[in-house]
Every structure is written in structure tokens, then in C-alpha cells.
Amino acid sequence: MDSALIKGDVGAQDAPKVIFRTEQITKVYQTAEVKVFALAGVDLALYEGELTVLLGPSGSGKSTLLNILGGLDHATDGRVWFGDTELTHMSESGLTKYRRDHVGFVFQFYNLVPSLTARENVQLVTDVAPDPMPAQEALTLVGLEKRMNHFPSELSGGEQQRVAIARAIAKRPQILLCDEPTGALDSTTGVQVLEVLRDINERFGTTTVVITHNAEIQRMAHRVIFFQDGKISETKINAQQLAPSEIVW
Numbered sequence: 001m002d003s004a005l006i007k008g009d010v011g012a013q014d015a016p017k018v019i020f021r022t023e024q025i026t027k028v029y030q031t032a033e034v035k036v037f038a039l040a041g042v043d044l045a046l047y048e049g050e051l052t053v054l055l056g057p058s059g060s061g062k063s064t065l066l067n068i069l070g071g072l073d074h075a076t077d078g079r080v081w082f083g084d085t086e087l088t089h090m091s092e093s094g095l096t097k098y099r100r101d102h103v104g105f106v107f108q109f110y111n112l113v114p115s116l117t118a119r120e121n122v123q124l125v126t127d128v129a130p131d132p133m134p135a136q137e138a139l140t141l142v143g144l145e146k147r148m149n150h151f152p153s154e155l156s157g158g159e160q161q162r163v164a165i166a167r168a169i170a171k172r173p174q175i176l177l178c179d180e181p182t183g184a185l186d187s188t189t190g191v192q193v194l195e196v197l198r199d200i201n202e203r204f205g206t207t208t209v210v211i212t213h214n215a216e217i218q219r220m221a222h223r224v225i226f227f228q229d230g231k232i233s234e235t236k237i238n239a240q241q242l243a244p245s246e247i248v249w
């Protein structure tokens with residue numbers, strides 16, 4: 001059944017909770033010659049526990065939006081909420097705490113520390129998080145229990161990305177924000193990484209946002225948001241989500 005219908009039918013106490021809301025956010029980059037509207041008025045709601053895919057041409061504003069939701073950047077105008085907390089004018093130290101307590105990031109290039117093992121890379125986060133899972137548990141969740149003592153250079157691209165995901169989830173974030181997590185991977189390895197993201201989303205109910213250029217990946221999402229020229233051009237809700245292994249590209 002279409003989840004949009006379910007949302008209309010259930011009582012308020014069962015309705016999915018809005019976890020992110022934006023109201024007419026813009027992001028303007030002013031260089032010497034030109035003004036770039038990276039975001040040109042975005043109204044958005046993301047729901048707790050959902051996996052959302054953001055699709056759109058290069059330069060359409062996807063990363064800019066993700067960075068604002070993740071507290072890495074401020075919008076030029078408009079308003080942004082995480083639950084009841086407004087992020088719009090939050091101080092840098094407030095945003096640092098927000099990121100530390102609530103947000104896990106996964107990027108296209110894994111950003112692992114080359115001189116540290118997989119376990120030590122994850123421990124960089126677990127050492128400072130308020131309620132982390134042990135690094136070993138996070139690495140087991142991504143299927144790397146046998147590779148904990150390996151250095152990044154001893155791991156494949158997909159394995160390094162799984163370490164990066166383990167590092168992101170080890171602090172038990174409410175939100176997992178992924179910018180092109182499979183962009184540097186071949187399709188088989190990319191599917192393995194997507195399986196891990198789906199597993200985390202299902203197992204922990206972690207609200208997950210995935211930016212991709214690969215339109216096929218939208219089939220694993222609960223919600224798909226299309227960007228064009230700094231605006232949302234379409235939002236779609238998938239009645240059914242395919243397992244990553246069922247997606248072919």
C-alpha cells in the first residue's frame with residue numbers, strides 16, 4: 001500500500017514524525033563576477049526512519065542542501081529545523097554539538113586516516129561520542145569483523161567505504177547523511193555498500209539521506225526528491241522498496 005495513503009489514515013500518535021523541515025531556504029554564493037543560487041527556495045519535510053534519495057543534475061543543489069541539514073553550513077535565507085530545534089541561526093559551537101550528537105556523514109571518498117587501522121578509525125568517533133557502540137560492533141555490522149586490524153591501504157574501495165559507514169554509525173546517530181556513497185565504486189561493490197545502508201536504516205530506524213547520480217538507486221528509497229536548478233522539481237513516495245541486490249545498473 002502506498003505509504004502516502006497510510007500517512008493519511010493513521011491517528012496523529014502513529015503519524016511519521018517530521019525530522020527535518022525547511023522553509024524557503026536559499027543559498028547564494030557571491031563571487032567577484034557572479035551570484036550563484038545554489039538553493040533557490042526549498043521547502044522540504046523528511047520523516048523519521050525513512051530512507052530518502054536525492055536525485056538531480058550536477059550543480060542542482062543536492063550537496064548544498066545536505067550540508068545545511070547536517071549543520072556543516074548555514075542557509076543564506078529561510079529556516080531549517082531538526083525536530084523542534086531550529087538550526088537556522090545556530091552558533092558554530094551549537095552546530096558542532098548538533099553534528100556530534102545526532103549526525104553521521106558518509107562521503108564519496110572515504111576520508112579515513114591512512115595511518116590508523118579500521119578499528120582505530122572508528123574509535124576516533126567512539127572516543128568522543130556520548131553513547132557509542134564499541135568499534136568492533138560497528139565494524140561487525142558492516143561485515144568487516146575480520147578486517148578490523150587492517151589499514152585503509154589494505155582494503156578495497158568498498159571495504160573502505162564500509163569502514164567509513166561503521167565510523168558514521170558507531171555513535172548511534174539519528175541521521176545518516178550520505179553524499180554519493182557509491183560514486184567511486186563499481187556496481188557490485190556499490191550494491192554491497194547500499195545493502196549496509198539499508199540494513200542500518202531497517203535495524204536502527206536511522207533516518208538516512210542518500211545523494212546519488214544513479215537514478216536506479218531511487219528504487220530502494222521510501223522517498224525520492226528530485227532537484228533542478230536549486231529547487232525541488234518533484235517528490236515521489238515509493239509504495240515498495242527494492243533490495244539493493246534487486247537493482248541493476
Ligand SMILES: Nc1ncnc2c1ncn2[C@@H]1O[C@H](COP(=O)(O)OP(=O)(O)OP(=O)(O)O)[C@@H](O)[C@H]1O
Pocket residue numbers: 029030036037038039056057058059060061062063064065
Ligand atoms: N563554495 C562555493 N562557491 C561558489 N559556488 C558554489 C560553492 N559550492 C557550490 N557552489 C555552486 O552551487 C551550485 C550547487 O552545488 P551543489 O554542489 O550543491 O550541487 P550538486 O547537485 O550537489 O552537484 P553534484 O551532483 O555535481 O555534486 C553549483 O552551481 C555549484 O557550482
